[in-house]
Amino acid sequence: MSMLAELAEDKAEMEMTPMIDVTFLLLIFFMCTLKFKTLEGKLSAFLPKDVGVNQMDAEPIEKVEILMRVVKDGTKLKRTDNGTRPYTSSDTGRYDWGSDRQMEYNVGPFRTNDLDALRTKLAKVFKDRSGDDKVPATIDARPKTVYEDVVKVLDQAIDAGFTDITFVGAYPDHIE
């Protein structure tokens, strides 16, 4: 009799089933409340706000226009596991442009092929502005420019201090 009493007191049976249920519920709870983060950045730009709405006459504001054109496309490359190789006619899918790609940037009469020179020029233009805080910049990207080209220029413009950056609409393809 004392043996039975002893066993009844010491032994505790662990039931796994409710344990697993609790685990699941905790998991679901945390997964719903946590947000996943993607390592991406964003560059802000503004589009014309007043399209289609009656606009009051604005005084002429100082505007900086950055014109970008493609001088040379560069070799079309295909990415492989070991690096890149030229794109052949039988290739399909993603391609990249080689480092021999050449762009031309114009800010008013200033013209350069080099991104760093563009940045110096933009920084200078921003510093020389007539005291007004918001000088709008416009990026005029001609046909054949790709997203990467524009992001690089946008990057330099933001670094120079411009915050109000707009883009020019699409051109028909035959324009240079």
Added chain:
Amino acid sequence: MNLSKHDPETEMEMNMTPMIDVVFLLIIFFMIITDMTQQDLEDLQLPMAQFAKEDKPDPEIYRPIINITFDGRIVIKREDYYVPELDDLNADPYIRVKEWLAQTAKKMEKNFIQDGATSGPMAPDEPLLIRADISTPFKHIQKIMEFCGEQGVQIWKVQLACSVPESEGPAE
């Protein structure tokens, strides 16, 4: 009779079956959840930008995302809204994109166009995120920005997605 006493603390028979079930269910949970969170983001290679702000979207605010692949396909939430060769044969190639933009503009939080106004025309005050591949011809993005400027849409804030250099951390 000697009742050999098993020490209840050290001996516990581990039943492996529920353990394996847990592992499998965990795997399935993570697979489904990861796929669902990545639905907005198409698999593209974003260009690198040093001075970009790290993307920390406010989960309360609806921010639409539009993806453009290197061959000009416009993909929203894994669905093709414009395919260059196919849709160009239609009367209005970009009709689905335009419709989506109009619907999205309706869903977005609006504000008055004139700064500081209390009445008058309104336009969406939240940004649209455009994600495009490194070699996407910029004309496709310009086209989307044109549509954003149209009467029924009027989204005037646009964000261009890029990747940030990892070693520098979040850049302001």
